[in-house]
Amino acid sequence: MEDAEILVLIDALSRDHGQPGEARILVVNPGAVSPEEAVRMLVEVGSHGVTPEILLAAASALGALPPRSYVAGVVAAEVDVGVGLSDAVLRGCLRLLDLLNDLLVSEGYGELNVREQDLMRALTAVCPRDLPNII
Numbered sequence: 001m002e003d004a005e006i007l008v009l010i011d012a013l014s015r016d017h018g019q020p021g022e023a024r025i026l027v028v029n030p031g032a033v034s035p036e037e038a039v040r041m042l043v044e045v046g047s048h049g050v051t052p053e054i055l056l057a058a059a060s061a062l063g064a065l066p067p068r069s070y071v072a073g074v075v076a077a078e079v080d081v082g083v084g085l086s087d088a089v090l091r092g093c094l095r096l097l098d099l100l101n102d103l104l105v106s107e108g109y110g111e112l113n114v115r116e117q118d119l120m121r122a123l124t125a126v127c128p129r130d131l132p133n134i135i
Contacts, residue, residue: 004066006107008100011052013073020077021088023096025103028069033057068107072100085127093123 008025017024033041038058045054052071059065074092077085085093094116101111 007066007069010072012076018075021092022075023092026071030060033061035061
């Protein structure tokens with residue numbers, strides 16, 4: 001990531017970020033966590049408990065992030081095995097696509113070459129209601 005100008009990490013968002021299905025793009029605040037605090041968080045949660053927020057805080061504290069870094073996602077409704085994506089989360093994914101396009105255009109990049117129907121087809125193929133929810 002040394003030469004990258006921008007980073008957008010896409011992941012499910014916890015309920016701390018809103019209601020299920022809400023799409024958000026969060027700005028990573030460089031310097032919000034000291035390098036010592038970042039290492040403490042990583043050690044405390046272990047490799048299986050690392051969230052995108054902790055990972056990006058650690059990378060930021062170590063100076064390893066591009067100047068503009070974001071976390072984009074949709075607030076998950078449920079993350080239990082076998083639940084799949086709720087209708088609200090599927091709609092949120094479409095909204096997230098719009099938000100990502102807006103962000104990329106505002107940053108001087110073009111829009112993503114993704115059609116809504118292709119995104120929905122991919123999401124429902126990967127996350128049918130009878131498979132584990134990954135978003």
